[in-house]
Each structure stands twice: as C-alpha cells, then as structure tokens.
Amino acid sequence: MKRIYLDYASTTPVSKEVIKTMLPYFDQFFGNPSAIYEEGRLAKKSIETARKQIADLLSVKPEEIIFTNGGTESINLAIFGIANFYRFQFSQPEIIISSIEHPAVLESAQKLEKLGFKIIKIEVDKKGMINLKQLENSLNKQTLLISIILANNEIGTIEPIKKIKKIVENFRFNNKTLFPIFHTDACQAAEYLDIKPKKLGVDLMSLNGGKIYGPKATGLLYKKEGIELEPIIFGGGQEKKYRSGTENVSGIVGLATALKLAQQEKEKESARLKKLRDYLINEVLRSIPKTFVNGDLKNRLPNNAHFTILDVEGEALILKLDQCGIAVSTGSACHSKSLTPSHVLIAIGLPHEVIHGSLRVTLGRYTTKNDIDYFLKNLIKVVKELRQLSPISLKFKN
Amino acid sequence: MIKTKSKNKKNIKKSSKNSLSMTKNLKKNKPKLLSRQEADIVNALSSWIYSDKVREHFLHPKNFMKFGEEKKFKYNAVGMVGSPACGDVMKIWLWVDPQTEKIKKVRWRTFGCASAIASTSALSEMLMRNEGMSLKKAREITPDKIIKELGGLPDIKYHCSVLGDKALREAINDYYRRIGQYEKIKPEGSRVIDKVLKITEKDIENAVINGAKTLEEVQKKTKVGLGDPRCIPLVEELIRFYREKYNL
Numbered sequence: 001m002k003r004i005y006l007d008y009a010s011t012t013p014v015s016k017e018v019i020k021t022m023l024p025y026f027d028q029f030f031g032n033p034s035a036i037y038e039e040g041r042l043a044k045k046s047i048e049t050a051r052k053q054i055a056d057l058l059s060v061k062p063e064e065i066i067f068t069n070g071g072t073e074s075i076n077l078a079i080f081g082i083a084n085f086y087r088f089q090f091s092q093p094e095i096i097i098s099s100i101e102h103p104a105v106l107e108s109a110q111k112l113e114k115l116g117f118k119i120i121k122i123e124v125d126k127k128g129m130i131n132l133k134q135l136e137n138s139l140n141k142q143t144l145l146i147s148i149i150l151a152n153n154e155i156g157t158i159e160p161i162k163k164i165k166k167i168v169e170n171f172r173f174n175n176k177t178l179f180p181i182f183h184t185d186a187c188q189a190a191e192y193l194d195i196k197p198k199k200l201g202v203d204l205m206s207l208n209g210g211k212i213y214g215p216k217a218t219g220l221l222y223k224k225e226g227i228e229l230e231p232i233i234f235g236g237g238q239e240k241k242y243r244s245g246t247e248n249v250s251g252i253v254g255l256a257t258a259l260k261l262a263q264q265e266k267e268k269e270s271a272r273l274k275k276l277r278d279y280l281i282n283e284v285l286r287s288i289p290k291t292f293v294n295g296d297l298k299n300r301l302p303n304n305a306h307f308t309i310l311d312v313e314g315e316a317l318i319l320k321l322d323q324c325g326i327a328v329s330t331g332s333a334c335h336s337k338s339l340t341p342s343h344v345l346i347a348i349g350l351p352h353e354v355i356h357g358s359l360r361v362t363l364g365r366y367t368t369k370n371d372i373d374y375f376l377k378n379l380i381k382v383v384k385e386l387r388q389l390s391p392i393s394l395k396f397k398n
Numbered sequence: 399m400i401k402t403k404s405k406n407k408k409n410i411k412k413s414s415k416n417s418l419s420m421t422k423n424l425k426k427n428k429p430k431l432l433s434r435q436e437a438d439i440v441n442a443l444s445s446w447i448y449s450d451k452v453r454e455h456f457l458h459p460k461n462f463m464k465f466g467e468e469k470k471f472k473y474n475a476v477g478m479v480g481s482p483a484c485g486d487v488m489k490i491w492l493w494v495d496p497q498t499e500k501i502k503k504v505r506w507r508t509f510g511c512a513s514a515i516a517s518t519s520a521l522s523e524m525l526m527r528n529e530g531m532s533l534k535k536a537r538e539i540t541p542d543k544i545i546k547e548l549g550g551l552p553d554i555k556y557h558c559s560v561l562g563d564k565a566l567r568e569a570i571n572d573y574y575r576r577i578g579q580y581e582k583i584k585p586e587g588s589r590v591i592d593k594v595l596k597i598t599e600k601d602i603e604n605a606v607i608n609g610a611k612t613l614e615e616v617q618k619k620t621k622v623g624l625g626d627p628r629c630i631p632l633v634e635e636l637i638r639f640y641r642e643k644y645n646l
Binding site for chain 2: 311312313315316319320323332333334351352353356388389390391392393394395396
C-alpha cells in the first residue's frame with residue numbers, strides 16, 4: 001500500500017545527498033580521529049572540515065561547535081554543563097525555562113531542581129507564545145541560565161528569541177553581570193529558520209541531524225567563546241574535553257551536509273510548505289465540523305499543522321490513519337508511554353478531554369499536494385467512522 | 399580499504415564535490431517508501447502494537463450503534479461509564495428478554511483508544527453468544543475475561559481501556575431500576591447518594607456527561623431524590639461539580 005509520511009517533526013529520512021557524503025567514512029576512512037597516523041589524520045581532517053562548514057553556515061567560529069550524539073545530548077550538555085560549572089558563583093542558583101520545552105530540557109531542569117536549583121517555568125498564552133513580562137520579572141541576580149525553545153515541536157510556535165535577548169541584555173547591562181547565560185533548543189527550527197546564534201542573541205544553541213534529513217543520533221552544541229562548560233561525558237577528552245568518546249565521523253560529515261542543504265533551501269522550502277500547509281488547514285476546518293487549529297497561525301513553523309478534532313481519541317485516529325497508509329502524530333495520553341497528555345497542550349490551556357483529540361501533521365521535503373489530498377480524503381472518512389462509535393459530544397470553543 | 403594517499407585525497411574531494419552539486423537534486427531524490435511486499439515483511443517482523451484480535455475488532459467493530467440507529471433500536475437498559483477527560487467513555491444499550499432475563503440485543507459506543515474500542519466490541523460478541531447471556535452471568539464478566547477474549551493487551555493498557563464490564567453492570571442496574579426491582583441493583587464501588595433507589599455518584603456523573611444540566615434533567619435520567627428526597631442538596635452540589643469538571 002502507498003505510504004504517506006506526515007510526521008517530519010518526529011524525524012526525517014536521511015537524504016540521498018547526505019548518505020552519499022557519509023558512505024566513504026564507514027569503510028574507507030574509518031580511522032580513529034585521535035590517531036596520529038594517516039588514517040587518523042584523514043578522519044580528523046574530515047571532522048574539522050565539517051566543523052568549519054557548519055561554523056561558516058552559522059557565522060560562528062569553528063571552536064564554538066561541539067559535536068554530540070544528538071539533540072537531547074546537546075541540551076543535557078548545555079544545561080548540566082552550565083549549571084555545574086557556574087553554580088558556585090550563586091547562593092541559590094535559578095534556571096528559567098518555558099512551560100513548552102522539549103522533555104530533554106524539562107527533565108534536565110527537573111533533575112537540577114532535585115539537586116537544589118530553583119526552576120522557574122514561564123507560562124505561555126493560548127497560542128504558545130511565551131509571557132515576556134513574566135520572564136522579565138523573573139530575572140534576578142540568582143538567575144544562572146535561561147533555556148527557551150526556538151520553535152516548538154508540537155504546535156510549531158516560534159518564540160520571540162530576539163525579544164528575549166533584549167530583555168536578557170538589558171538585565172546584564174543594568175546589573176553589570178554576564179549572567180544569565182541564554183540557551184535555545186533549535187532542533188525543530190534548523191530546517192526553516194535563520195538560526196545564526198549571533199542574530200538570535202543566544203550563548204548556547206542545540207541542533208540535531210535527525211530533524212533535518214541528516215543521520216539520527218548526530219547533533220551539535222554551539223557554545224559562545226568565553227563561556228565555560230563542565231562536561232557530562234568523561235573519557236578520552238575528545239571535542240576539547242567537552243565531549244569524550246570517539247567521534248562519529250560519518251555522522252558529523254552527514255550532519256554538516258544536512259545543515260548546509262537545510263539552510264541553503266530554507267526560504268524556498270518554507271514558502272512551498274507554507275502554501276501546502278495553509279491549504280491543509282483550510283480544508284480540514286472546512287470539511288470536518290468541530291475541529292480547530294492549535295498554536296499561532298502567524299509565528300509558526302511552515303510545515304506544522306496541529307488540530308483538535310473533538311469527540312475522537314488520538315491514538316485510535318492515528319491507528320486508523322496508519323491503516324490507510326498515513327503516518328501522523330497525537331498528544332493524546334493514550335498514545336504516550338506514561339499515559340499523560342502532552343504538557344504543551346496543557347500549557348496552552350486545553351482541557352484534558354480536548355487534548356485527547358489532538359492531531360499533529362507535519363509536512364516535509366517530499367510532501368506533495370497529492371499527498372495532502374489523499375490525507376484529507378482519509379481523515380474525513382476516519383473521523384466519521386470514529387465519531388459514529390463515539391458516545392460523547394463535547395462543546396468547546398478555542 | 400586504504401590503498402594510497404593520492405587516492406584518498408581524490409575520494410575526499412569527490413565526496414565534497416557531491417555535496418556541492420546536491421541541492422539541485424533535492425526534490426528528485428525522494429527516498430523510496432516501502433513497497434507492498436517490503437511492508438508485509440516489516441509487518442511480519444514488527445507485529446502490530448496490539449494482538450490480531452484487537453486489530454480486527456478495532457478496524458471492524460461489531461454491534462455498535464450506528465448513526466441514527468438509536469431512534470429505532472428497542473432497548474430496556476442503558477449503561478454509561480468513564481469520562482472524556484480520562485480519555486475513555488463507554489455506553490451500552492441492551493434489550494433484555496423480560497421472561498428469561500437474557501440479553502437478546504446489544505449496541506455500544508466507545509470514545510477512546512483502539513483497545514477501548516476493541517474491548518467493547520469483543521464484550522458485545524461475548525454477550526451475544528449461545529442466544530444471549532443471562533444477566534446473572536453477564537454480571538460476572540471481569541476485565542480479565544474480556545482481555546482473554548482479545549488475546550491479551552499491552553500492560554500499559556490493562557487498567558484504563560477495559561471499561562466495558564462496568565458499563566455492562568451499569569446497564570444491568572438500569573434494567574432492574576426500570577422494572578422497579580430495586581433490591582436487585584448492585585451499586586458499583588461509587589458512593590450511594592439515593593439510599594432507597596441505590597443511585598450513586600457515578601450515576602449522577604453519567605447523567606451530567608449525557609447532557610443533563612439541572613436537577614430536573616438529572617432526575618429524568620436517574621430518578622435520584624425520588625426515593626430519598628433528603629439527598630437533593632447533595633445532588634445539586636454534585637451536578638455543579640461535574641458540569642465544571644467536564645466543562646458542560
């Protein structure tokens with residue numbers, strides 16, 4: 001059966017071009033980059049070339065790039081690295097995050113809370129936009145770190161990072177301090193947005209390959225020169241001691257290629273997907289009653305559509321669509337490992353019974369109008385089937 | 399294997415050249431998705447997250463109440479349990495033969511995940527076997543029996559998604575309530591509000607979920623307070639509580 005993949009925010013296939021650049025590093029240039037003989041030197045050179053390529057793309061220095069084994073690791077390194085290095089300069093160190101961060105940030109912060117840090121969660125509005133006033137008021141001399149997601153993975157809302165930067169800079173200036181350090185999780189954004197750290201005004205930025213048509217379990221942390229980190233993985237001292245462990249050479253090469261393609265094509269691809277996405281949203285709202293869109297329609301990743309479909313449950317919806325050859329996602333509790341509903345959808349104020357009917361559709365490079373039409377046809381059919389089975393009739397207006 | 403230095407350099411150059419010219423081919427190189435045959439292999443290797451029986455009941459549910467059928471379907475017992483907030487709501491309609499007290503017809507509707515839908519469908523088949531199950535036997539159905547019928551469920555779904563037996567017992571209570579045999583009503587583990595008619599907190603909750611907004615409307619559905627009028631202030635309080643809880 002034909003398969004239509006519409007879950008690009010979950011992960012992307014590795015593009016052919018990326019695979020091509022990676023292949024020689026599995027068997028031909030397999031050397032350990034730490035070795036000083038030719039095989040090692042070649043591998044080392046490839047990593048440094050990739051680092052330079054990425055640095056140029058991001059307009060930063062190569063020394064400011066630390067390669068990791070994925071987005072979650074980058075985020076852990078940023079949060080624990082900063083917390084552990086600077087904590088002793090504070091009597092009661094505080095970390096500010098938003099309430100719609102990725103679990104990698106949320107769980108790391110929760111762990112630090114157990115270790116004595118104070119964690120402040122900034123609320124978001126109905127569209128998922130962070131409350132800047134609350135953020136500004138939360139800043140104080142104990143604030144060590146701020147971590148705010150650049151673009152949310154569920155509802156696609158793009159946060160006003162540049163405005164946050166201004167607030168942070170003002171605070172630093174008025175208090176004659178270098179703190180707080182500012183980190184952003186840009187994993188979802190790298191395919192579509194300008195992610196130059198200097199433009200965004202961040203000190204640390206996490207990226208990964210698995211969301212930008214690169215290999216899974218590859219990633220990087222941008223760390224501004226002058227900022228220090230305590231490593232979280234210890235061993236042979238690779239990546240200037242910030243990340244020990246033999247480098248994933250093919251992965252690093254693949255990540256560089258993937259990021260290059262993503263950044264080169266971002267405007268064109270964004271425009272194309274936005275058109276398709278808007279068509280999808282309009283058609284769903286028009287053809288299925290009791291449906292609405294979650295998140296901000298304007299400040300939104302161009303590939304993200306997020307719906308609530310009342311009176312149906314997300315897991316059932318996804319399995320029915322799967323039977324029709326379609327791959328999509330939901331924030332329903334019944335779908336999660338822990339049976340808890342999505343924290344992002346709770347944060348934007350949706351009641352539990354409404355979250356059960358959530359549906360995330362994320363488009364990507366290989367999505368065509370035909371795919372969207374096929375999806376729409378099947379969604380209409382499946383929602384009708386499930387609503388026929390459903391004994392409830394919720395009333396909810398977003 | 400590595401042969402000569404010059405060849406290595408050439409290869410590196412070649413691969414970086416590839417990376418330069420690749421943007422042109424971005425759209426052309428769509429990765430091939432699985433063919434039918436490959437998909438079958440993958441299916442065989444990584445079986446569905448539920449058993450084949452769950453899958454069958456979920457994709458082709460039996461005995462459910464179709465759109466518009468409620469008006470025509472003749473029934474003498476209704477039960478409904480669960481809450482939309484928790485993610486599972488089940489409603490069962492029964493036609494019980496008053497002579498034999500056997501379930502002759504069953505219809506259901508379920509809001510919930512695949513295993514919730516499948517478990518109600520499987521229950522409905524169990525009830526219809528051997529010319530209908532007696533109310534006595536129907537009361538003895540446990541979640542374990544339904545899960546066995548389904549060929550097992552993932553551990554995580556064990557507790558939350560099998561509510562069919564509870565909806566069924568609600569319906570059986572409803573049957574006895576309708577024919578006035580209150581002594582045969584067996585309230586579930588929920589607090590009894592009307593001690594004479596054995597109407598529970600859960601009954602009031604279900605009435606509110608079903609659209610009752612006032613005491614009169616709840617009484618129309620449950621007769622609460624008609625047996626024991628002293629409970630009415632408590633009933634009104636509960637109606638307010640559940641309307642707020644479910645945003646109704």
